[in-house]
Amino acid sequence: MLAPSASLNQPPIPGHNRTMADVRITQVRSAASRKADQGRTLRALGLTRIRSSVVHEDRPEILGMIKKVSHLVEVEPATGRGDGDRKRRGQ
Secondary structure (H helix, E strand, C coil), X not given: CCCCCCCCCCCCCCCXXXXXXXXXXXXXXXXXXXXXXXXXXXXXXXXXXXCCEEEEECCHHHXXXXXXXXXXXEEEECCCXXXXXXXXXXX
């Protein structure tokens, strides 16, 4: 149980899961003629058009979304932020 003074945004163990690896997700195929939920998943990831890229933290929620649209995207480790990349806020 967390101590009452502990912030909800901080991990319960200091230093645990403080930094997660980032992944760069690039849309390589169109969502047209696909199921609607796949298009919504791409939009939720922040992908709007082919060859657009976003950088997200390597979290279970993001990995599940990537798995759902794996045939439409390419995923690679994010080593640095390029000009066309944007990091999603709130993560």
